Amino acid sequence: MDTSESSTEPGSEGPAPDGAPRRGLRRWAMDTRPLRRPAYRRLWSSTIVTAVGSQLTAVAVPKQIYDITGSSAWVGAASLAGLLPLIVFALWGGAVADIMDRRKLLLITNTGIAVTSVLFWLQAVTGLESVAALMLLLALQQAFWGLNAPTRNASIARLVPEDELPAAKALGSTVMQTGQVVGPLLAGALIPVVGLAELYLIDALALCVTVWAVHKLPALPPLAGTAARRAGVREVVAGFRYIAGHKVLLLSFLADIVAMVLGMPRALFPQLASETYAGYGEGLALGLLFAAIPIGAVVGGLFSGAYSRARRHGWMVIGAVVVWGAAVAGFGLSSSLWLAVAFLAVAGVADMVSMVFRGAILLSAATDEMRGRMQGVFTVVVAGGPRLADVLHGSAGSAFGAREAAAGGGVLVVVVMLALAAAMPALRRYRV
Structure with missing residues (x-):
């Protein structure tokens, strides 16, 4: 794609001045050029609020x-209850995002998520204590999120030019990873003080800020010349055919599946904290293991200035997965x-x-x-890969030992990953 095309698409607000060349340590600091563009800045600012707020509900x-149940099995069942709606609506939502104004779809889905958070709050304050109601609301929330995520991600390319896409993705990903660290810590601190119900209410209020920020975005209708169509099964299937016909896209998905399904060890953390690292204190060990990868990812985002200078994006993906x-x-x-936490932090930077x-x-x-359809598949892969990894690593940890399964x-x-890169050169050759 020609970079100049991105800067003149509807929703773009003109090129931002790059200023003086970045030298010394500034070359490694986070590239904030996309924040000079008002439309992207509004979208990114809304992410700051919801990244923390959504984690309050997630806890x-x-x-x-x-x-209510005293059972971890019910907790696991609830997680699975949200997975199917997420998959279905992420795939369909990607198709919808390709045929309608993405700003309008973001307004609808963010409002839906906010209403769901209010319903979570109502069931908590009324003392309903119904697992079925919680699972139903979780499924509804994940359906709205499945529609929202591909739309939000697909909109970025209409708000910044192509040479700023890595910087824009780094800014958004860093905020989301920071939310995964700060949100659970904040939830743990607030529960004894205000209770569970208020966590849902805080999330709902944060989403109101998101709706306002999205409302201020420019219209993002389909580009001129896009054929009118309906968002049905045929369009979803066409998206998969498009991936199959573009090897670099297919390999980018396969790279994430390889990394997450074969290499995400979080299901082993409780066993390792209880057996291998019990001498450090089981609670401390478990908390550090879960926090290490997000912390590493945040560090990787803060020092992401070099990303914008990279042109061989395929090799960057291959190297990061390795x-x-x-x-x-x-x-x-x-x-x-401490060595284990350090390795996990390095893994977080690579992620x-x-x-x-x-x-x-x-x-x-x-x-x-x-x-939109590419981001729908991306959402499914990102959400589903770690869940499959939990099953595989949990089984391997029970059969062979946690450390052996992780290694x-x-x-x-x-x-x-090296075999894929050698057998299919499309990813190695891809550059912007």
Whole structure:
């Protein structure tokens, strides 16, 4: 795609001045050029609020289900209850995002998520104590989120030029990863003070800010010349055919599947905290293990200035996945908690690099009429991969031991990713 095309599409607000060349340590600092563009800045600012607010609900729902049932099995069942709506509506939502004004769709879906949060609050304050109601609301929330996520991501390429896409993805991903660290910590601090119900209410109020920010965006209708069509099964299938016909897109998805399914070790954290790192304190060990990858990702985002200078996006993805696998293998071999946390943090940095460049490839290598569907598949892969990894690693940890399962998964990631890169050169050759 020609960079000049992105800067003149509807919704773009003209090129921002680049200023003086970035030198010294500034070359590594986060590239904030996309924030000079008012439309992107509004979209990104709304993400700051919801990144933390959504985590409050993400903590409150399983906590409330456990309080009602006293069973972790019900907590796991609730997670699965939200997965199917997420998959279905992310795929369909990507098709919808390709045929209607994306700003309007963002307004509808963010409002729907906010109303769902209000319903979560109402059931909590009225003392309903119904697991079925919680699971139904969770399914509804995930359906709205499935519609929202591909629309939001597909809109970015209409708000910034192509050369700023890696920076824009780094800015958004860093905020989301920060929310995964700050949100649960804030929820843990607030629950004893204000209670579960108020966490839902805070999330609902935060979403009102998001709706206002989206309302201020420019209209983002389909580009002129896009054929009129309906968002049905045929369009979803056409999206998969488009991926199959563009090897660089297919490989970008496969790279994430390889990294997450074979190498995401989070299901092993409780076993490792209880067995391998119990001497450090089981609670401390578990908290550090869960926090290490998001913290590493945030660090990777803060020092993402080099991303904008990279042109071989395919090699960046390959290298990041290989580093992820090697770091996970090192984590599995570590008998020291602090060394294990350090390896997981390195894995988090690699995950951020992979996320940024895979996202940039999807936005730059796909046409605008296909971006929504590409982001729909991206949403499904990102959400579904770690859940499959939980099943695989949990089973392997029980059969072979947690450290062996983690190390073996990391080695598999490295081997499979290098084999894919060698067998299918399209990703190696891709550059902007």
